[in-house]
Amino acid sequence: MAITIQHTVHVNLNCNDHEQHKALLTKLGFSPASRLQPDPQNGQNMGIEGKVQWDGYAMVSGLDWQSAMIDLLTFRLPPIIGQSYEALNHIGNQALIIAVDDVAATHHALRAETLSFLGPLQTEKSAGFHFRDRDGIRYDIIDRRIRSNKQPGLAGLAVNCSSIHATQAWYQGHLGFVSLSDVPEQAPLLANAYDCNHDVDCLSLTLSLPHRDDFIIRLQQPEGIHGQSYSVPNHVGLYRTAFAVEDIHQCYERLQQQGVDCPHPPVYQDMGPGIPVDGVWALYFFDPDGNCIELIETPTME
Template identity: 25%
Template structure:
């Protein structure tokens, strides 16, 4: 440069120029050391999620449920339906409530709705059947939908003798839409007998007679043996019917 100084503006950064060696390129390490570091891109913090023991997705948690309280059936004639279930199955009325406050309509999502509801406890059951009659009913799309229609479709009750139950239903003039039949497959449900019928409002109700222990194990059911071949065994809990 012949001893001359290069002009530099105030505040301007400059990189020192390394002397060049004839026939050699400047060392890369020296160039890196000479480079002036600039501000790098900011790293965004990773989002934090509330982790709950047992959860499967970030930020979600399972709702603790303490049991099934009731099965609700809306009816246009509450007294008729209550008399039907108490008379046919021996159900007990445990509640009879008038729901007339604005809070009720707000809670069910139908502002201004009022209703009367009755809770029925069936023998041997902890879950109750809730019958409700609204002052104003919404028209159902298909009140007599078949068993394969989407949605909550039927109420299932256990009985000890499906044949006797079927005879009682027909004697009362009720519509038996299917059965009684006995399940042969799968093996886990073999021997289960069941039928479907409709209550006075057209709702589907299923009656299930669980298999005997011998039938569930693949042996002939005592109820199908010739007379004198032995008494039937005690019925066990409901099988896994298809």
């Protein structure tokens, strides 16, 4: 039996300059809800030897605290490393899916930024566009009206996987996600939309939580899938996705019983003075392709 997830907390975006990225995300309708600036702490349970420390912001859109946020971080200890995925068919967390009120106005506002636009603005049925930021991280911008709840903000995450059927079974069996379609669909990545030499054949399947479809995971298995997901938490890119649970220790026991490899038990982490709680319980583990999943126990607010 799958664990019970309450809602999506955030997608983690590791960058070289969180102030520059904060300005970019502001143009996409986000605002900083909290400063994330904890003291150095033990990084073992995150997969880092020695001390770990980061600086950044919890970037939110809208007033619903249960809407998915962007966990915008620049690692200080150890320093941030690496580059984000360049190829459309590289395994791993590929793109933030962000819904906006006005696609054309957003596209115009971003033209002054130092960004790499992947193809032209699409104005037909699926209005939107794609771009990469200064660190090469990809964003898929969509019209909010195609979302079920019509709200702007972080709408989902595009995840490239080596086996769409195995990954679907894992997210459904262990995390309780449901599929929004019966079978994967052929959804080619078009050359003119992604600024590549040719269309890339791709299987696609959309998952969501059964009681909340405001955040989706768009599984993709593109032709020629290759590579490995980020291996360390301080790597540039979209490293992990966090979900809220009621009892993290109970979830840890259930995942272990189901054979999910959790390298370490839950750890209590300091989030810094900008967060209205002393800290949170967190658990880190990995999906079949090595993408990091984080569970966060919903804190009791006194």
